[in-house]
Amino acid sequence: MAPGADKTGLRFLPSGATLHKLSALLTLVLLIGIFAFTSPAFLSVNNGLTVLLQTSVIALLAIGMTMVIITGGIDLSVGSVLALSGVVAGLLIKAGLPVYPAMMAGVIAGGLCGFANGLIITKMRITPFVATLGMMLIARGLALQLTGAAPISRLGDAFGQLGNGALFRVVEMQANGFPKVIFPGIPYPAILLLIMALVGAYLLNKRQVGRHIFSVGSNEEAAHLSGVNVHRTKIWAYTASGALAGLAGMVLMSRLSTVQPNEGVMYELDAIAASVIGGASLMGGVGSISGSMIGAFIIGVLRNGLNMAGTSAFIQQIIIGIVVIVAVYIDQVRNKT
């Protein structure tokens, strides 16, 4: 059988993972349709950009989370690492470092937290759940201790650029002296997300490290016996997750123009939900960046649409919880048949 014919065959008769992704995409389209019907303002360019902006943080976290989940692990620390990275960047800016090097340092701080997670999990043989739970407390505690639990503000205009700026933004001065936004532009966080998602998918599907991530999650013993460096692969995945949490922290803090050491609580759960809705299996070996992006946007659209429909935050949690359970249930039923 020619490989080309095989591929098109797969496209017409979707295999398990593709089917899941398709159904997730369908769910997303369905949600957008429902919300567009219930609230007319939902389907506007401005609201679309808002959703994009709101979702980008969770989606960035979900990229790293997906890699970790594919290795068969979990990273509960990303919400706290996000805050700690922001604090590191904020303090460095206050200490006189220019904005972008400070942000870079923030991302590196996140990466170091992830690297520590990886070392604890592989060298100390502590389960990912416990190790990252510990890191979640450590990073949050550090962030609060370093700042005295107070936000760091007045970080300058440049700090707000990443989160609030947009590419191709067209603003026209009106006769009355007020600016008029002709085209709101593509927000930088959305561009950053697109780049990171593409890089993530490339690494996962086209590079050796991605192949090893899948093999470790699929059968760790087999991967080890085949000559895969299991420890290095896991450390790589957790470091990537930590660094992406740092990056997400930069985006979030920049959008707020302040560093909030208590930001990002429970974000890890949204990231895990996004990955799982997107078809990643917590048993390892299964998952995709594209699926997780769809998952993140399902959560984002659901939040935004329910907000616009005036649903309370409490009800939103209930609904998202149900969505996660239903998504996993559908996946299990599909896998049995």
Add this chain to the structure above:
Amino acid sequence: MLDQPHSPAPLVQLVDIHKRFGGVHAVEGVSVDLYPGEVVGVLGHNGAGKSCLMRILSGAMAATDGAIFVNGTRAEVKTPQDAKSLGIETIYQTLALANHLDAPANLFLGRELKTRFGNLDEPRMLAEATEALRQLNPNFKNLRDPVARLSGGQRQVIAIARAIYFQAKVLIMDEPTAALGPSETAMVADLIMRLKAEGIGIFLISHDMGDVFELCDRVMVMNKGSNVGTFRIEDVNKDDILSLIVKGTLPEGWQPRGARV
């Protein structure tokens, strides 16, 4: 062992290998060697330490004590990578396949082919895997399916192909026919004879006496972690081997049977 017909140096020598788990001695001072083009059967009942010994040679497990010589020089076999770079390949009883990956991905796992830019070279891996698997089983299709969906025989073929594709000099086969039907078992036997003719040395762990007498040049029997005897296959019969496996000693009054003829 005294009248070895082999003139070349041994491919592999295991010398006084010990393995302890806490207070348990899984392997106690075992020595064995393997010559090019030779099949040595490693026998013993479950828990006798034969898998443990083979795992030490394949780098899956570190020996507590002892030395491994490859082509006469002492070698450190600490990881599976070490073993593979020394030309020692293993077909594990569990097959050691990643279920979610397809056949080419499993075949090249840990040794992926890459393009000039360091990307995975999927077309080349698929082509090479197709060729390698076709040699073992002409009916092998659905190469792009995750191996979880393949039959036991197909999975076994992937595990075997993975070991021989990389030009092994020493092959460790841990019950390679346990999951196979009669025709596939015959295929594996043919393969062993072919590899032997190419000068590859094979350690064959098997419970099947038929296989052992058909394929092996020598047998080594383990009992409670010790090597209780290494014999040319002509010198022993089934009862001798069973006695060694069960009791750890030869029947009373045993003499090399090959000498009688």
